Amino acid sequence: MGVWQSYRLRNERIRWRIRAFRKRRELVAVANRTAAIRPDDILVFCTQRNECDRLPFFLNHYRDMGVSHFLIVDNDSTDGSRDYLAGQNDVSLWHTTASYKRARFGVDWLNWLQRRYGHGHWCLVVDPDEFLIYPFCDTRPLRALTDWLDASSIRSFSAMLLDMYPKGKLDAQPYEPGTDPIEIASWFDSGNYTLRKNKTYGNLWIQGGPRSRVFFADAPEKAPALNKIPLVKWDRRYTYVSSTHTLLPRGLNLVYDEWGGNKTSGLLLHAKFLDTFTAKAAEELERRQHYAGSVEYRAYAAGHGDDTELWCKWSINWRQLEILSLMSKGNWA
Secondary structure (H helix, E strand, O other), X not given: OOHHHHHHHHHHHHHHHHHHHHHHHHOEEEEOOHHHOOOOOOEEEEEEOOOOOOHHHHHHHHHHHOOOEEEEEEXXXXXXXXXXXXXXXXXXXXXXXXXXXXXXXXXXXXXXXXXXXXXXXXXXXXXXXXXXXXXXXXXXXXXXHHHHHHHOOOOEEOEEEEEOEOOOEOOOOOOOOOOOHHHOOOEEEOOOEEEEEOOOOOOEEEEXXXXXXXXXXXXXXXXXXXXXXXXXXXXXXXXXXXXXXXXXXXXXXXXXXXXXXXXXXXXXXXXXXXXXXXXXXHHHXXXXXXXXXXXXXXXXXXXXXXXXXXXXXOEEEHHHHHHOOOOEOOOOO
């Protein structure tokens, strides 16, 4: 990387940090319990709106994994989720009526909270429908992974977003709050993934899966990105640039082996496609608060009907993940 590009990226990082500092004014504390955070706690940062049905399992999933505290921004929910979160002893909650889009889709808000409360902690940034798994996660807590990352001087950990879906119609089986959504949405695409390197930031850009196959079949280049770097040993100098797809400093994006080997990586099981999908997509399309004029939700509206099925002959059950190379144990044994 040349001197000019290094200078430009350093200035960009400063600009995003200043922007996040200014956006802090949009957040109003509802329940600030951050005084209880201990120096070695693993933290989850999240933005949510109207996810009350999903929150009980979401919180318990990460509690069981070893997360000690949740820092959550509620973007003006109307379904009772704000009150629910305010009543959780390990949740610090902020409320905002400001534009999700103008906060760079929540990135500014979470960049500020991570800068303020995440310094020196392993911080996990996820949505309420994203569930981290990693090699040996059935026998080793998240602390075992972060301890190994610390010992290996690794500051960031990648987890590809894996879109999960049911077999049959999306609305065939109702989701019951508090239950594991992956018991319903237990299938994923075994192939259909493309990968390229972003020359500016050095991160990999991954697309594909059922959203590309069904909703963006005519324009796969517009399909949502699946590359994520959700787990970072945070420093107040860091900043996310685009969701959890891209970080600055640039070195945090080098979560892969450029020489063809395998670095340890995980997956985010994405349980978006449940029976609640139609109503949620309609709400977000009306709000138009998402990327590129809500192009993703416009594609959902055009391609989704009562008989929509994402399952196909290439679908694989998530319990067969080990036969594919979508995540790797790398040197962690």
